[in-house]
């Protein structure tokens with residue numbers, strides 16, 4: 001059996017909403033890399049990473065599934081994760097051991113992304129940084145007709161009550177050492193979800 005050294009191994013999780021096509025993408029990657037002789041399909045129960053009876057009969061992933069392929073000198077370990085929210089713990093379990101994640105999005109529906117909020121609306125530099133990133137987000141979204149939800153403005157309005165202090169307004173996760181991190185708190189997540197809803201309704 002071939003032995004791979006650490007630098008030639010990649011652990012890649014495939015994540016995304018239920019029914020987005022994660023398991024099918026992995027089957028296609030395995031077939032393309034020559035790891036399988038035929039293209040596995042979820043619909044006829046032959047997808048490599050949906051192998052248990054329950055998964056085959058329901059045509060959905062229930063637990064995280066592992067499959068590997070060789071590409072050049074590199075061994076890629078794919079971790080197929082379930083997208084249905086009841087099994088989301090299986091996806092979360094995979095995340096600490098991965099080098100990278102592939103997020104699969106169902107292209108047949110409306111795709112919405114949230115743009116960047118400012119970490120501190122009192123800071124011109126922070127605002128300029130977020131807006132520069134948001135120009136890039138707009139440019140990337142436009143050719144694919146992706147809807148951009150305005151997280152920047154949503155957080156800006158909410159931060160006003162704290163004089164523009166995003167952290168002070170409770171929108172960011174609080175760090176044990178004091179201050180805030182860059183991720184949204186639960187209250188921040190709710191606001192971003194509202195931004196998505198507004199963008200869809202437009």
Ligand SMILES: Nc1nc2c(ncn2[C@@H]2O[C@H](COP(=O)(O)OP(=O)(O)OP(=O)(O)O)[C@@H](O)[C@H]2O)c(=O)[nH]1
Pocket residue numbers: 016017018019020021022023024025042043059060061062081082083084104
């Ligand atoms: N037309 C089309 N159908 C696809 C494509 N990818 C997946 N499907 C179909 O979409 C359905 C869901 O595909 P899956 O690969 O099981 O999706 P999943 O993301 O693994 O779903 P969960 O495991 O439930 O999270 C199946 O019926 C697939 O045949 C694609 O690129 N094009």
Ligand SMILES: [Mg+2]
Pocket residue numbers: 022023024050060061080081082083
């Ligand atoms: Mg699946």
